[in-house]
Amino acid sequence: MGQDYYEILEINRNATDADIKKAYRRLARKFHPASNKEPGSYEKFRQLGEALDVLSDLHKKATYDKFGEDGLKGGIPIEFSKDGAWSTKYAYHDNPEKTFKEFFGSDNPFSDFYISDFPLQFGGLTPGENKIKDDPIERYLYLSLDDLYHGCTKKIKISRKVMNIDGCTSSIRDKILTVTVKPGWKEGTRITFPEEGDQGPNNIAADIVFIVQQKPHPVFERIDNDLIYHAQVSLEMALTGFSVEVETLDGRLINIPFNEIVHPLYKKVVPKEGMPLPDDPSQKGDLIFTFDIHFPEKLSAESKLLIKQALHY
Structure with a gap:
């Protein structure tokens, strides 16, 4: 209906x-x-x-x-x-x-x-009396992991109603809001611009709040202040040793050797190669390596025998 x-x-x-x-x-x-x-x-x-x-x-x-x-x-x-x-x-x-x-x-x-034909419908209030503040306007601010590692400045254009000088009518005006992103900020960080919402004769403009959302990164996963690197290795590498070369977010190449046997639950922590700490960017979290070990899909009888001999205690 x-x-x-x-x-x-x-x-x-x-x-x-x-x-x-x-x-x-x-x-x-x-x-x-x-x-x-x-x-x-x-x-x-x-x-x-x-x-x-x-x-x-x-x-x-x-x-x-x-x-x-x-x-x-x-x-x-x-x-x-x-x-x-x-x-x-x-x-x-x-x-x-x-x-x-x-x-x-x-x-x-x-x-x-x-x-008006209905002078009491708003309780007899004149414009401007007993103003109520509008609810906050929340918007996501999408940032890359590099933005959050180094810090950056983002300029955001908004359009809002602004009261004219007569105090009754309004017009639409653009404004640029500047967000200074600090190194180490985390997803969920809130940046508030007080009373930058629409103005009106009988309301207090809402706060505009930007909430940080982190974009996916092709190399690293972030957990709190740590960076996680998922390495793909063969079973041979896992058993005999290897090294991994990683480009850090500040552009350095670091080479990490793995001489011990790497099993599926194995992790290696490289201290102070993670994200800057929000309260003290001179300090950093850790870089943590985890591993996805690729096993061969099939082995010949001869290969199986050689592996048994190699692993025989």
Whole structure:
């Protein structure tokens, strides 16, 4: 069953155009994001915008009244359009703020507060009184392991609503936020820019919070302050010895010999070749080698005999 636009606007199907607009004026102010932070209020605000968009247009309304939401959004055969019904498939632009602004002439639900037909719907507050701070806006900041090893600077462009000098209207402005990444930062590190969210006459702008997420690295896995290197070795190498050459994140080549027998659970720790410690970047975690030992898929009888002789105690 499709949406009931009349029910959304809390009117009956005999409502006049004036009734439709009066209902939208009342409810859109009530559920506008600047005045209502309750769960589900924004979806209600969006539904109100779509209901007005349909019912205030004679052709869309005629199609909806006769064929319902399915006919409106799915289109109807052309022969049904002789009575003025709209035959093109309808899709709401999903921008209820745009609908609100076109209807009221402003994106501020408080801009004509004192001349409204419903002067008490916001409890008699004038813009600016008893401001409530918006919930933080959280976004991931994806960084490479190299970024987190060396530290870096990231510049992030945001667009936000900024109040105009009149204190009632707002405009969209861009701003560059600069994040200074410190060596050793870990995934989950939070960087907060206080009150850099959308401004409004009756809210305190939200904090913008970036949460560090580490991109996968082709060579190393990070666990806390340690770096893990997964080495691929043959059974022969595991039993007879080998060396591994690794390029570190600061560009050095280190060669690590393995003379002992390497078994599947074997690990080798190379101290102070891991990640910088966030509190003291001059100190580092460890580089830890783990091993994936490749066994031969098959052996000849002669090879098996030689191995038995070699391993015989």
